[in-house]
Amino acid sequence: MKNKAGSFFKGFKEFITKGNILDLAIAFIIGTAFKAIITSLVNDIIMPLINTLTGESNFNDLIWIVSGSEIRYGSFIQQIVEFIIIAFSIYAAITLVIRRKEFNERIAKENAPLVEEEIKVVVPEDIKLLTEIRDQLKELQKK
Template sequence: MLKEFKEFAMRGNVIDLAVGVIIGGAFGKIVTSLVEDIIMPLVGLLLGGVNFTDLAFTYHKATVKYGVFIQTIVDFLIISFSIFLFIKLFNKLTSKQEKAEELAAPAPSQEEILLTEIRDLLKAQK
C-alpha cells in the first residue's frame, strides 16, 4: 500500500496540482490585497464613501448583514475580472513566444533540399 501511495504521489499530475494550488494561494493573496487595499477604496470614493460592509438591518434579534454579501459579490467580480485579464495577458505573451519559435525554425539543410529535389524529379517522371 505504501508503494502504491508513493507511485500516486510521485505521479506528475499530482505534483503539478500541488504546485498549482500553492501558486494559486499566493496569487489569491495578491489579488485580495489588490481588491481590498487599492480597488475598493477607489470604488468607495466613486460611490461617495459608501462602505458596503456596514449595510445591515435587524429583524427581532437577528442582524442581517446584506452589505457583507454585496461586498463579497463585488470582490468576486473584481477578482474574476483580474484573473481574466491576467490569463488574457499570459495567453498573449505565450502566443507571441510560439510565433517567434515558429519564425525561428531552422532552414532545411542542403541534404534535405537535395532530397526534396530528387523526390520532385521522381514524381515528375511518373
C-alpha cells in the same frame, strides 16, 4: 471489485509520482497568496474609496434587517468585488499565456522554411543508381 481498487490506487500513485501533484500544490500556494493580496487590495484600498464616495464609514456595516434577521449585504458586495478582481486577473494571465504561445508558434512557422532549406537531403548510392537506370530506360523507350 478488488481489481478496480488496485487500478485506482495504481493510477493515484502514478499521478503523484508524475509531478502533477507538485504542480497542483504550487498553484494552490500561489493562489492562496494571490487571494491574500487581492483581499488586502479590496479591504484596504478599493472599499475605503467606495466608502468615501458613498459616505459610509465601513462597507461591512451595511445591514438590512428583515424580521429580526441581519442581512449583511455590504460584506456580500465586498466579496463580489474581490471575486471580480480575481477572475479578471486570472483571465488576463491566461490570455497572456495563450497569446504568447500563439506568437511563438507563428514565429516558429515563419522560420520553418529557413530551417528546411539548410537541411541537405542525402540520397543513398543504390537509389542514385536506380534513378539513373530508370532515366536510361526512359531514353531507350523514346528511341
